Amino acid sequence: MEEVVTTMTEAFKELCIEGPFNIEKSMSLYNEVYSFCVNDSNRCSIMYSKRCSIMYSMYGDLLKEYIHGTLLQSLRLKLGEFFLKELATRWEHYKDVTRRLSSCFRYLERYYIPQNSIPTLSDVGIDCFNDMVYEQMRAIASPAVISLIGKERDGMKIDRDLVNGVRDIFVELGKGSMDLYEKDFEQPMLDDARDYYSRKASMWISECSCPEFMVKVEESLIREEERGRCYMHPICSTTEKKLVSRVENELLVVHETELLVKEGSGLKSLLRDNKVDDLARMYRLFSRVRDGLKPISIVFKEHVICEGMALVKQAAGDEASKKMENKDHVAEGLLQEAQVLLIGRFIELHDKCLVYVRDCFQNDTLFFRVLKKGFEVFCNKSIAGTSPAESLAVYCDFILKKRGHGLTDDTFEHVVKLFAHFNEKDLFAEFHRKKLARRLLFDKDSDEHEKCLIAKLKQQCGGPFTSKMEGMVKDLTISRDMQKSFEEFIQSNSEANPGIDLTVTVLTTGPWPSYKTCNLNLPPEMLRCVQVFKEFYQSRTKRRRLSWVYSLGTCNIIGHFEPKTMELLVNTFQAAALLLFNSSNRMSYSEIKDQLGLTDEDVNRVLHSLSCAKYKILNKEPDSKNISETDYFSFNSKFTDRMRRIKVPLPQVDERKKVVEGVAKDRRFAVDAAIVRIMKHHKVLGHQQLMSECAEYLGRTFKPDFKLIKKRIEDLMGREYLERDANEHNVYRYIA
Structure with a gap:
C-alpha cells in the first residue's frame, strides 16, 4: 500500500504543481x-x-508540502507593498492548486467527507494556508495594507486593486465568517483613520479659521466615503459607515465646541456677517453626527435674542431721547413712528433669520423651534409702557393706510409670521379691530388689502379670531349698497331731499368696537338729514333700530372768511359747534355746551381743536392754551390758510386703557370657558394637570397668568361648576 501511495503522490505533483493541467491525467x-x-x-x-483516510491525509500533505517548499519561500524577505503583491499572487496560485487537487480527490467529497462530518477539501486548503502562511505573515500583511491606505490619504497614488485583493484574502480565509476581515483589515483601518484625522484636526483647528476648517472636513469626508465604498467588501456593508463615523467623530464631535466659539470666525461671526454658504456647510457637516445640531441651534437662538434685544434697547433709547427733547411728553405721531420703525426692524430680522433656516438649515424643525423661542423673548417686551401687540397693530395700520403703495401678499405674510411669536394675540386683535374700524370708515378703497391681511390672520389663528373683522368688512359692502338705494330714494322722492349731500354708513353692533353714544343737539340742517334717512330706513325694515354715533361722523362745511372762502373738513361735533356762529358772533362756554348738549369733556375737545390748535377758526377770550368754563368764543373772520381745503382734526381720545381692560375682562370669560370645557371632558382632574391643560389650550390666543387660572377655578367652585374631591385636596370634580 505504501508503494501505491508513493507512486500516486509523485503523479499528483507532476499533474497539479509542476506541469500544466491535464484533464485526461486528472x-x-x-x-x-x-x-x-x-x-x-x-x-x-x-x-x-x-x-479513504489515507487519501484524505495525502490531500492535506500535498498542500502543506507546496506551501512549505514553494509559497513560503517566495514570501520570505519581502516587505511592504512588495510583500502584498507577492502574497496576492501566491494566494491566487494556491487557490488554483487546491482546485486541481480537489478535482482528483472529488470522490472523497462525495462520500467519505459527508459520512464522517469532517472538513471539506476546500476548508482543508484554507486551514493549511491559514495555519502555515497567514498566522506567520499577518503581522506584516495588515500594517502593510494600512500603510498603503495612509499613503493614499496623504495624496499619493496607490494600487487600489492590490489593497482589495489582500482584503479578499481576509474574507476568504474566514470561510464565511467576517471575523478575520473585521479584526485584521477593517479594525486596523478604522483605528488608523481615527489616529490620522485626530492629528489633522488638532493641526487644522489651530491654524485655520472656522470656514477653512469646515472646507477641509467636508473634503476629507467626501474622500473617506469614496474610500470606504472602494475598500468595503460586498458582504460587509457597514465598513463605509464605520469609517465615516470615526472620521466624523474626530473632525466634528471632538472639536465642535471649540469650532463654534472660534474667535473671529465662529458661528456667531458667521451669523453676524451673513455667511450663508459657510452656515449651510456647517449644517451639512454637523447634521451627520448625533446631536450635532443642538449646540448650533443654541448659538443660533442666542444670536436671535441678542439681535432682537439690541433693537429693543435701541427703541427704548430713542423713546428716552424723544422724551428729553419734548420735555417728557412724546407726541402721538412720534410714538407711532417709533412703533412702526421697531416692528419694521423686527420683520427685517425675522426675514433674515428665516433665510438662515430655509437656505442654510434646510427647514429643520429644530431651528424653527429655536427661532420661535428666540423671538418670543424680545417680541413680547413692552417699550415705554407700550404693549408689543399695540405696536404691531400700529404697524399694520401704517402699511394699510398706504392704500396699495408697495403692498403685496408677501408684505402681509411677513407680518403674520412675526405675529405668530406674540403672546397677546387677543390684545392685538382688539387694537387692530379699533384701527380697522377707522380705516374702513374713513380710508376708502382699502378693502382688498384688509381682506388679504384678515385671510392670513385667519389661516394663522382660526376663524373665531377674525370673525368680527370679517363681519366689519362685510358690513361696509352692505352699507354701500344701502347708500345707493338711499340716493335712489331721494331722487324718486323730491319731498325727502335733505338739502345737503348725505352719506350714511349702517353697521351692525356685534362685530364693531363699542363707541360712546351721546345726545348731540343737531343743528336744523343736520336734523333734517337724520329724519330723512330714518324715514328711508324704516321703509326697508321695521325690526331694526338705528343708533346714531355722531362722534364718528364727518362734515364738509364752507367757511366764508374775509381773505377767502375755504372748505373745512371737520367732525360732526365740530360742525355743530361752528354752525352755532351763523346766528351769533360771540358765545360763552356755557352757552355752547347748553346748545350742543355735550359733556364737558367733549365740549373741551371741540373748542380746543377750533381755537387753540393749528387752525384757529374761533377766537378765544382770554387767549390761552387751555379751555375754561369762563371763556368766550367768537368767529375768526380773518382766518386764512394757504390751502383752500383743510382738515381740522379733533384730538383723539386715548382708548388704550379701555382696550386693555376690555381684553382682561374677555380673558376671564375665556379662562372660565376653558376650565369648564376641560373638566367636562375629564370629569375628575388634578390641580397641576388642569392648570397645564388650561394654559396650553389658551396659549393659542394669549399666555395666561397662572394666578388668573387659579382665581377662576376658585370662582367656578363658588358658582358650583367644580368641587374639590373629598379625599384629595388637589383634585377637582366637575359638577354636571
Missing part, C-alpha cells in the same frame, strides 16, 4: 483514488475507511 488520477478507496466491494469495512 481523470486517470481520480480513477486511481477511487480504485484505491474501494479496493474491495465492501465499502463499509474498516479497510475502506482506512484507505
